[in-house]
Amino acid sequence: MTGKNELRRYHAAVWDEPIVMELGHPGRRGQVFAEAEPAVVKAVGEARDLIPAGMARRAAPRLPELSEPEVQRHYLHLSQETLGMMGISLFGTCTMKYNARVSEAVAARPELAEIHPHQPEETLQGVLEILHGFDLILRELSGMDQFVFQAGGGADAAYTHCCVTRAYHQARGQLQQRNEIITSIQAHPCNAATAAAAGFKVITLQLEEKGYPSPAALKAAVSKRTAALLINNPDDMGIYNPDIKEWVRIVHEAGGLCFYDHANFNGVMGKLRARELGFDACMYMLHKTFGAPKGGGGPAVGAYGCSKALAPFLPAPVVVREDGKYRLDFDRPQSTGKIREFWGNVPQVMKAYAWARAMGAEGINEASDISVLANNYMDKKLGEIRGLTRSNPNAGKWRMEMTRWSLGKLKEDTGVGTAEVANRMADFGVDPYWMSHEPWVVPEPFTPEAGEMYSKEDLDYWIAVIARIVQEAYEDAGQVKSAPHAQAIHQIKGAPLEDPEQWAMTWRAHLRKRGNGAAGG
């Protein structure tokens, strides 16, 4: 933001925006639809009479009744009551990026927004060309032989791998025997969770001295029951596991498959290829590394790629190019079946393709350079702030594109922990950081990731915000603990969220329970 280390004055918009269910007036309309034409009514009669007996709705839904501009204004106010990356967001593990407006403009065109996946292939050549073109780009980045985009996020891609793993071992008659998936405690929780949801027993390796499990621990874990390894590298600490090739060898020797969760690709893109390290499959999050927007949690894409040997087991369809034309190949008898209906969040794939084209090989290389440089720059500066300690102090001087930090010392000294610091950050127009996945391997963690978008001035500003909050913690801990002070609302009450007598996931539940002392209204 600013070039000087002076902090801006900031206050979020406060609209005291009522809940939409409280707004409106009976009879007001935000959309109207044409009545059926007389000839239609003449032919079929009244719509009511077309519904089977007893299946017509009796009481109208109690939805709000608003005019169109009232609806527009209400949701504009809600957008303004969302900080939403309008300042600086260094949300580690999610790789915050610029989401190019040109891609949004193109995605909104009818050539993408108004097409149907079952249209005849000759009317889908443009979109198929982009899907295939992006497949080729990811193949070059990963060394894999085929990508699909069906998975609706990174976790769904991990799940895809578990399904592909099942199909692979099933085809070899070994699924019953190979019912274990190995991961590490530092891998994203979705790796363990999707493995379990796919029916596997999960073996979780613990971290050792160097910050990652040892090859010896992995050797002790593999057996004839091993179906696959699901692992990320580098981890969220910014540590690269140099034994990873050995890991792949150990798992392959035991007859398992190796899946590279490339959530943390930003620091290594253009530097290494998953297939060249021996992995059978990998996953990229297009809404993270490849510049498609996050949407506050999707629509997202976990692009899943694999080797030739695994390709027959991929969910169908895959896009193929033949004689200068593109077509969808559904005829895949060994396929694991569908992970999700249709072919994936196609507009997001287009945006990722646009990002990769705009960056090119040189831009992608430069982006990983800048990400790693910027993180180490931040490490240096954050290390100068009292109360902060870097995880794994013995792991070497330089980290990858993010680093896990601890506020354990700050908490000991002042009683202010990482959640409180996060709440306070927003008061400076900076989105709260990512702390850490469960379980916390360092006390009071936070994980900044600079990425390639933000300027050096932005990084300096972000560091200055942390320094200011730490200073506050030492001088006036109450100011931080009672934060935020400049947001649309005050600190929320946590207890009702976990109390069945008070929680209310809908307005109608709230109306029934509000006597129980839960919400504000």
Place this chain on the structure above:
Amino acid sequence: MRPNESSAHPWMANSLADIKQAMLREIGAKSIEELFQQIPAGHRLKTPLKLPRQLKSEAELKRHLVSTLARNGTCEQYLNFLGAGCWQHHVPAVVDEIVGRAEFLTPVWGSPQSDHGRNQAWFEYASQMGELLNMEVVQLPVYSWGCAIGHAVRMASRLNGRHEVLVPSLIDPERLSVIRNYCEPVEMARHIDIVQIAHDKKTGGLDLRDLRAKISPKTAAVYFESPGYLGMIEGQGAEIAKMARSHGAETIVGADPISLGVLQPPADYGADIAVGPTQPLGVHMNCGGGVGGYIASRDEEKYVRQYNGFLVSITGTAQPGEYGFSLSCSHQTSYGMREEGRDWTGNSVYLWAIANAVYMSLLGPQGFREVGDLILSQAHYAAKAIGRIKGVRIAFPKGFFKEFVVGFDGTGKTVARINKALLRRGIFGGKDLSKEFPEFGQSALFCVTEIHTKDDIDRLVAALKEIVGT
């Protein structure tokens, strides 16, 4: 090069040599390459990265994207009658404006305070869905309708410890394939058997005799849809739910929310868990990339404790009278409990939940009534007119919502041939069912919605008449 000239990339503020040098100086490194010392040399790229030419100029990039996509034919250029899980409905302009707002479009998560407006919009999604569904708990949407069914079936299985689900035989094969993955192969310890129930030949609904024969104390859940894949409204919902209850099984019902202004919500005829698509509520087709799935239930703790994803609850704040929102019961998700959590969660289609919220606010009770009535009238008008063409038959001429099955056996022509001829006339015909459901012969699933006019339907009918030669 003049001092202010550079080859900076417009999306990378630090892509300048002097800034990189300053940062290297600050940290005391000689080169950027030095910072990658953690990666062993043998792990680095074997061959340099070769990608298509960089398109750094926005003008050039846009030209490339637009000219490539121009090779598509769109449902604005063609008259479209395809549905089958991805439907062409009207998307109000205000919806597009709101989901395009950068505050909603680009970020990930903040705190309940910094994300207040977004969390409120999510709560409003759930609240309005709750009114349409007459249910008190609505989770943020999962990836798709099929995925919602998958999670709901697993919820039921965890609730009653049973491992069998009954589903209709007339189900979208694509959806069924998704469900099969969720139910796990037979080799897995927690495999859930999928048993299909025959359909009533007259109504297209479940054949209750077959259901009675197959339901048992092993049944975890009975799943059916209304309207179903082939458009049919299930008229025996209450009987099915009653039968499920008497066997200790959960009733899971799939319903298209755009029908709920005119059709009974599943809860009213006994559903324990409701699921369905969210794309009809204000999301463009996006080549199938607009799909999402809702899951809802009563507010009973035993159900709430089985949700896999994000439940957004209203709460209070430090200021009396002020609303706040945050995640409820988040520890039970995979984020909190890894492999011990409920299935898994992660990014889904949460931006579309905001689209859905705006859409429902715009329509209100009257809008839902109107759109439902219009769809019913026009779809029946189309079916009736098509059914009068010689050799053409409507498989279930009554009791459908927006989709219906058109049989072409009497014309001696295949659907493939008819659809080709329609395409030449600027029309996307219905989805070919001849391979999915050979029992209906050469047949196609046509979809008619509020976006069609009587003239559109008449044009389709005229084209069909010409093609089948009457």
